[in-house]
Amino acid sequence: xxxxxYFLPTLKETPSEAQIASHRLMLRAGMIRQGAAGIYSxxxxxxxxxxxxxxxxxEEQDRAGAQELLMPTIQSAxxxxxxxxxxxxxxxxxRIEDRHGREMLYGPTNEELIxxxxxxxxxxxxxxxxxxxxxxxxxxxEIRPRFGVMRGREFLMKDAYSFDLTPEGAVRSYNAMFVAxxxxxxxxxxxxxxxxxxxxxxxxxxxxxxxILAETGESQVFFxxxxxxxxxxxxxxxxxxxxxxxxxDWTSIYAATEEMHDAATCGVAEGDLVTGRGIEVGxxxxxxxxxxxxxxxxVQGPDGELVNVEMGSYGxxxxxxxxxxxxxxxxxxxxxxxxxxxPFKVGLINLRSGDAACDGACxxxxxxxxxAGVEVLYDDRDERAGAxxxxxxxxGLPWQVTVGPRGLEKGMVELKNRATxxxxxxxxxxxxxxxx
RNA sequence: CGGGGAGUGGCGCAGUCUGGUAGCGCAUCUGUUUUGGGAACAGAGGGUCGCAGGUUCGAAUCCUGUCUCCCCGACCA
Numbered sequence: 001x002x003x004x005x006y007f008l009p010t011l012k013e014t015p016s017e018a019q020i021a022s023h024r025l026m027l028r029a030g031m032i033r034q035g036a037a038g039i040y041s042x043x044x045x046x047x048x049x050x051x052x053x054x055x056x057x058x059e060e061q062d063r064a065g066a067q068e069l070l071m072p073t074i075q076s077a078x079x080x081x082x083x084x085x086x087x088x089x090x091x092x093x094x095r096i097e098d099r100h101g102r103e104m105l106y107g108p109t110n111e112e113l114i115x116x117x118x119x120x121x122x123x124x125x126x127x128x129x130x131x132x133x134x135x136x137x138x139x140x141x142e143i144r145p146r147f148g149v150m151r152g153r154e155f156l157m158k159d160a161y162s163f164d165l166t167p168e169g170a171v172r173s174y175n176a177m178f179v180a181x182x183x184x185x186x187x188x189x190x191x192x193x194x195x196x197x198x199x200x201x202x203x204x205x206x207x208x209x210x211x212i213l214a215e216t217g218e219s220q221v222f223f224x225x226x227x228x229x230x231x232x233x234x235x236x237x238x239x240x241x242x243x244x245x246x247x248x249d250w251t252s253i254y255a256a257t258e259e260m261h262d263a264a265t266c267g268v269a270e271g272d273l274v275t276g277r278g279i280e281v282g283x284x285x286x287x288x289x290x291x292x293x294x295x296x297x298x299v300q301g302p303d304g305e306l307v308n309v310e311m312g313s314y315g316x317x318x319x320x321x322x323x324x325x326x327x328x329x330x331x332x333x334x335x336x337x338x339x340x341x342x343p344f345k346v347g348l349i350n351l352r353s354g355d356a357a358c359d360g361a362c363x364x365x366x367x368x369x370x371x372a373g374v375e376v377l378y379d380d381r382d383e384r385a386g387a388x389x390x391x392x393x394x395x396g397l398p399w400q401v402t403v404g405p406r407g408l409e410k411g412m413v414e415l416k417n418r419a420t421x422x423x424x425x426x427x428x429x430x431x432x433x434x435x436x
Numbered sequence: 437c438g439g440g441g442a443g444u445g446g447c448g449c450a451g452u453c454u455g456g457u458a459g460c461g462c463a464u465c466u467g468u469u470u471u472g473g474g475a476a477c478a479g480a481g482g483g484u485c486g487c488a489g490g491u492u493c494g495a496a497u498c499c500u501g502u503c504u505c506c507c508c509g510a511c512c513a
Contacts, residue, residue, distance in 0.1 A: 012462065012474070013448050017506050037505065092512080109513070143437070143511055151512085159513090197513090209513085218512085283513045315513055351472060386473035393473090404472055414472090 022326035023148030038145025038153030048343035064180035066131040077103035079112040106139040119297035133160035150323035170310035186232035189338025206286040211278035214327040223255035335396030351404035
């Protein structure tokens with residue numbers, strides 16, 4: 001992409017409403033613009049990151065055996081009356097009336113709808129287990145939206161739902177999602193800590209929150225320092241095998257959110273206990289027949305009896321993750337994207353647009369990198385060097401290739417690592433190979 | 437929902453107390469000179485001051501109502 005043609009409205013100054021780093025940087029880097037309180041438009045750069053995260057989430061869901069479908073944003077109130085949550089959910093649910101006076105709502109979650117789909121189609125235990133998910137916009141009318149996309153009212157969420165015949169089977173599904181989440185967050189460059197959590201209005205017996213550490217996090221968290229050594233990226237689980245050992249390995253180390261933590265009973269020595277603030281990026285629940293029972297989602301078991309299916313639900317805040325990643329990876333100059341979610345891998349800076357040698361070298365590099373499958377944002381604008389450097393640091397692409405007259409005389413370009421700040425001289429002829 | 441703050445060119449803000457018909461920086465456009473960490477000079481365009489009503493010869497400024505946004509707290513898959 002050529003920056004001269006790209007819709008990338010970056011800001012030198014911080015809009016006054018943005019308080020925390022991720023919100024400020026997302027506005028300044030031209031990723032989002034606010035439409036109303038807690039509601040945002042995603043501009044091209046922001047959307048690219050959102051899509052990258054979505055793709056990783058999708059890959060790991062598929063790998064864990066879940067199947068993607070897509071449910072609508074607008075739902076009928078009837079199902080929610082049936083489950084008993086139409087009244088319970090309160091004002092956080094955006095209620096809508098259509099032209100015929102039917103009660104509708106903008107879905108805050110999808111347990112009811114997926115249960116309805118399931119009960120209409122599945123009759124036999126032979127069809128179980130089933131794990132279905134979608135990645136769809138949700139709306140929750142938060143009392144006080146804040147922190148940009150971290151606590152928006154409209155947000156993109158991956159929500160998965162499992163259906164099993166028995167509690168044991170449900171735990172297997174739960175474990176599969178648990179491990180899939182470990183991998184997902186690790187691939188996003190994040191250290192996520194699973195913590196036993198309160199099940200809240202979803203209800204149920206078993207629940208973990210996945211929390212990444214950041215100073216601006218909304219919840220206080222406590223965990224054993226051994227978590228700092230855990231590495232989920234190296235997990236290569238066989239999802240057909242028993243995953244309980246992996247889950248046990250990760251849950252045997254103490255970690256809890258504020259509501260669940262009790263210093264007296266946690267059993268962690270004071271010197272080993274780490275306290276911090278965290279951002280919840282995922283939450284998984286096993287809740288048995290909480291929805292299948294009132295909604296009559298049954299299958300016929302081996303003995304011919306009708307059984308309410310055992311269910312679980314599993315959420316990842318896809319749009320929130322962008323904010324969380326920026327909270328974890330930024331400095332005074334801007335964002336520092338992990339390579340897996342960077343909107344482009346390389347920023348190509350032409351220090352002297354209009355200079356024949358610089359233009360020629362850049363055009364060739366741009367073409368060659370593109371041919372090598374490397375995503376490049378080429379700053380071909382007629383701007384001064386400082387402006388280009390500052391802008392590139394702000395949007396945080398992992399690699400910057402600087403082409404200027406001085407280096408070109410020697411056949412060299414400069415390669416900068418955004419994360420470390422390290423700059424190296426690389427021969428023009430070698431740069432494509434180095435970045436591919 | 438309780439408490440607090442703010443709405444003035446695209447962005448950041450001053451002007452409001454002490455009414456007299458809108459200003460600064462950045463950004464934008466044109467030209468010239470520049471060019472390795474957010475250039476300089478010259479010129480130009482762009483707002484009727486959130487909205488509605490009122491007071492007044494005259495309202496960004498005073499009064500009433502209303503909408504929106506932000507912050508703290510409570511709330512929160």
